[in-house]
Amino acid sequence: MATPADPPSAEKPTRRDFLFVATGTFAAVGGAFALWPLVDQMNPDAGAMALATTEVDVGAVEEGQSVVVKWRGRPVVVRRRTAAELAAADETPLADLIDPLARNANLPPDAPATDANRAAPAGGNWLVMVQVCTHLGCIPLGQHGDYGGWFCPCHGSVYDTAGRVRVGPAPENMAVPPYRFVKPTLLSIG
Numbered sequence: 331m332a333t334p335a336d337p338p339s340a341e342k343p344t345r346r347d348f349l350f351v352a353t354g355t356f357a358a359v360g361g362a363f364a365l366w367p368l369v370d371q372m373n374p375d376a377g378a379m380a381l382a383t384t385e386v387d388v389g390a391v392e393e394g395q396s397v398v399v400k401w402r403g404r405p406v407v408v409r410r411r412t413a414a415e416l417a418a419a420d421e422t423p424l425a426d427l428i429d430p431l432a433r434n435a436n437l438p439p440d441a442p443a444t445d446a447n448r449a450a451p452a453g454g455n456w457l458v459m460v461q462v463c464t465h466l467g468c469i470p471l472g473q474h475g476d477y478g479g480w481f482c483p484c485h486g487s488v489y490d491t492a493g494r495v496r497v498g499p500a501p502e503n504m505a506v507p508p509y510r511f512v513k514p515t516l517l518s519i520g
């Protein structure tokens with residue numbers, strides 16, 4: 331089983347990647363806070379809607395990079411997976427999974443946890459997911475653990491490159507929030 335000392339099984343982000351991710355995250359958060367007072371004064375209902383929805387421009391996210399944005403107080407990771415990450419998730423038999431359900435708010439509750447269902451509705455190598463461990467709510471580390479996905483250092487749960495739990499104690503796959511592309515590179519979460 332993986333331990334907190336395990337090295338990442340996928341490549342580490344470069345310094346350039348880190349700077350990009352930080353810049354993108356702050357830009358998104360800054361925009362949200364700048365809009366908030368105006369929206370709040372205009373209409374309380376509109377203010378509630380602004381809190382419920384987060385937009386993120388993913389146009390500059392390259393393969394192998396992620397951005398993390400805050401949505402309803404929780405981190406949501408938007409990852410553009412590598413071909414190897416995609417293949418690993420796609421080739422995993424459903425019988426190997428702890429949780430057989432997609433846990434994707436964009437699909438029926440009984441949708442199976444295929445990689446295509448985890449990635450929907452964006453599809454392909456995109457994965458949009460609430461980056462919160464389904465055991466007790468810690469924040470798992472990305473691109474760590476035996477399956478190249480996420481590793482939760484709190485009690486050792488391991489998730490694969492589709493965010494599906496592969497080693498407990500976490501009982502469920504990490505949740506895919508409701509989201510859609512409102513423009514070719516603009517993602518609206520919530």
Ligand code: FES
Binds near residue numbers: 466467482484486
């Ligand atoms: Fe993640 Fe316990 S909170 S394994």
